[in-house]
Amino acid sequence: MSLALSDIEVIAPHFKRRLSGVTSTVIQLVPIQNSLGQKVTTFGPGLPDTLPSMRWHQLPLLWQPPEGRRHRVWHARRNIEMLPGILLRDVLRMPLKLVFTSASQRKHTGWTKWLISRMDRVIAVCQRTASYLERDSEVILHGIDLKRFSPAPDKHRAREALGLDPQQRYVGCFGRVRHQKGTDLFVDAMIRLLPSRPGWSAIIAGRATAKHVGFEEELKARVKASGLADRIRFVGEHTNINDWYRALDLFVAPQRWEGFGLTPLEAMASAVPVIAADVGAFVELIVDGETGAIVERGSLDSFSDGIASYLDDVEKLESHSAAALKHVTENFSxxxxARAIGAVYAEMLANR
Known part of the structure; x- marks a missing residue:
């Protein structure tokens, strides 16, 4: 959808065609931002046609600020989006203010540090990300669509609709199947725990890209050798992943590294407590001992112990399920x- 720029106050560039967490963030946020009156358009490839978008031939129009403003906001989320913003503002002298959202949790290269230093404002997606920035930033945690991710009215029917045994309880691990995501830790924990707990089964949902197919096949062979192939299921990638969350009783996020990680929020919004590694923003999303548990990254023993404490305690499971739903509903929509980001925009757009 193309539109006139005369009223647009914020441009959200997107310069990668490959689907990523940044892509999902833009797709989710922009419609809501506009519904809140923030006047945002996207710019670049790889996004649905349903989003408002600016075309390349409209770039010269950026020399003219929107009515009643002295400049627009250019909201970058990658290096390749910061650099064009700097060129447009500092070389072509377009009236732009630049903001960058950082999700990285590692030391930045000199090049990235320089790009970030040229931003007018910086947003960090969590406190851990902010700790790697050598400048002031505003921490704004991601939120999720609470209409899409919500509890099942009837969990037995939710399982039946997916071809699952409605009488079993399920523990799940969703996301790309690869070593970084810790899928092997989940599989090994299930192989250790399920034989003595016949009322539980496990689901791995997600895709293995070409580079990681061998890793996935090795895990499937491990499951088959354990005799648990009927109870540890690889179900592949699904667009209706919200329905799979509703079938779960417990979720595991075993990542060895993560920039932010939305899966714990999606699970908790479905009234499913979460066992998660101490990576990414997980410690800022989960209330340890109330909505789930934080365990040691990369430790099979730590994961197994944390998961077992829920598999063996139905009262704890149900109590933490209710707490997880309340926590996300109150804090992570x-x-x-969108409102927190809008407040940053408003400060940048204020005429001084």
Whole structure:
């Protein structure tokens, strides 16, 4: 959808065609931002046609600020989006203010540090990300769509609809199948725990890209050798992943590294407590001992112990399920995220 720029106050560039967490963030946020009156358009490839977008031939129009403003906001989320913003503002002298959202949790290269230093404002997606920035930033945690991710009215029927045994309880691990995501830790924990717990089964949902197919095949062979192939299921990638969350009783996020990680929020919004590694923003999303548990990254023993404490305690499971739903509903809606970002825009757009 193309539109006139005369009223647009914020440009959200997107310069990668490959689907990523940044892509999902833009797709989710922009419609809500506009519904809140923030006047945002996207710019670049790889996004649905349903989003408002600016075309390349409209770039010269950026020399003219929107009515009633002295400049627009250019909201970058990658290096390749910061650099064009700097060129447009500092070389072509377009009236732009630049903001960058950082999700990285590692030391930045000199090049990235320089790009970030040229931004007018910086947003960090969590406190751990902010700790790697050598400048002031505003921490705004991601939110999720609470209409899409919500509890099942009837968990037995939710399982039946997916071809699962409605009488079993299920523990799940969703996301790309690869070593970084810790899928092997989940599989090994299930092989260790399920034989003595016949009422539980496990689901791995997600895709292995070409580079990681061998890793996935090795895990499937491990499951087959354990005799648990009927109870540890690889179900592949699904667009209706929200329905799979509703079938779960417990979720595991075993990542060895993560920039932010939305899966714990999606699970908790479905009234499913979460066992998660101490990576990414997980410690800022999960209330340890109330909505789930934080365990040691990369430790099979730590994961197994944490998971077992829920498999063997139905009262704890149900109590933490209710607490997880309440926690996410009160603190992690995408509307809350959009309003917090909108407050940053408002400060940048204020005429001084």
């Amino acid at each position: 995408v509307e809350r995220e």
